[in-house]
Amino acid sequence: MNVLRLQVRNLFLRLKCRPGQPPIPVELQALIRRIANENPSWGEERIANELLLKLGTRVSPRTVNKYLPRPPRGRPRGDLRWSTFLRLHAQGIIACDFFVAVTATFRLLYVFVVIEHHSRRLIHCNVTAHPSAAWTLQQLREAVGFEERCEYLLHDRDSIFAKHLDESIGRLGVKVLKSPPRSPMANSICERVIGTIRRECLDWLIPLSESHLRFILKSWIAHYNGGRPHMSLGPGIPDTPVITKVLPESSSRHRRGESYAVRAASILGGLHHEYSLTPAGV
Numbered sequence: 001m002n003v004l005r006l007q008v009r010n011l012f013l014r015l016k017c018r019p020g021q022p023p024i025p026v027e028l029q030a031l032i033r034r035i036a037n038e039n040p041s042w043g044e045e046r047i048a049n050e051l052l053l054k055l056g057t058r059v060s061p062r063t064v065n066k067y068l069p070r071p072p073r074g075r076p077r078g079d080l081r082w083s084t085f086l087r088l089h090a091q092g093i094i095a096c097d098f099f100v101a102v103t104a105t106f107r108l109l110y111v112f113v114v115i116e117h118h119s120r121r122l123i124h125c126n127v128t129a130h131p132s133a134a135w136t137l138q139q140l141r142e143a144v145g146f147e148e149r150c151e152y153l154l155h156d157r158d159s160i161f162a163k164h165l166d167e168s169i170g171r172l173g174v175k176v177l178k179s180p181p182r183s184p185m186a187n188s189i190c191e192r193v194i195g196t197i198r199r200e201c202l203d204w205l206i207p208l209s210e211s212h213l214r215f216i217l218k219s220w221i222a223h224y225n226g227g228r229p230h231m232s233l234g235p236g237i238p239d240t241p242v243i244t245k246v247l248p249e250s251s252s253r254h255r256r257g258e259s260y261a262v263r264a265a266s267i268l269g270g271l272h273h274e275y276s277l278t279p280a281g282v
Helices: 002-016 026-038 044-055 061-066 082-088 133-144 163-170 184-202 210-226
Strands: 093-102 108-116 122-128 152-155 175-178 260-267 272-279
Touching: 026 044, 044 061, 093 133, 093 184, 108 133, 108 184, 108 210, 122 133, 122 210, 133 163, 152 184, 163 175, 184 210, 210 260, 210 272
Parallel strands: 093 152, 152 175
Antiparallel strands: 093 108, 108 122, 260 272
């Protein structure tokens, strides 16, 4: 009797410790993670159905769940994050903010900028020594009516963005989004462009007056929108230049040929340059 019990026990342990199914291929694991990252609201069953019906790969939802990326503890689902909302609505979002510039006579001037999320194009910029809600509202009216209609306006909770200002903008068909308190990263694109203006322009030039600062910013913004490559665009340029003449393809990656020369255009007295190819004889 004891021998029979021992045999049954050994058989039970062998069945329990039987090795499971082999892991799925590494390429399929990577594909599952890619689909999950690109579609944060999809669950394991939706991904399994997508693989079966569209790609002809049969994987059980339980196996898919095994390879899904795990979000950090305490972080909400990916489809509910603020950054996800901004990315999905980037086509219709503009953001605005103020920053301070100091003249050669130590006069404080306030610069107001408005940037479009999708194209990274600076659509409006102005300078004042005495910012007010009425002045800010006028700047936003000019920016909102710029070419294409926007859907959302993102700004922080500064007191200058008064309640009546948001109500006036709302009557133009634009929904106002306020960033959370003490959260500059929630308006990160506008904060970044302000840092770019300082690093690439105002850290090297001292404005002499309000009109001089306005001239400097106007010249630099034309370069920013029309000539400066942006890594966030692929790289690309917000205002894609119109190419009047298509240059012939070169047989080498590093040589263009003798018939073309590199021309440099000076920006702000040589602070920056824009380069282009032109025929050598021109």
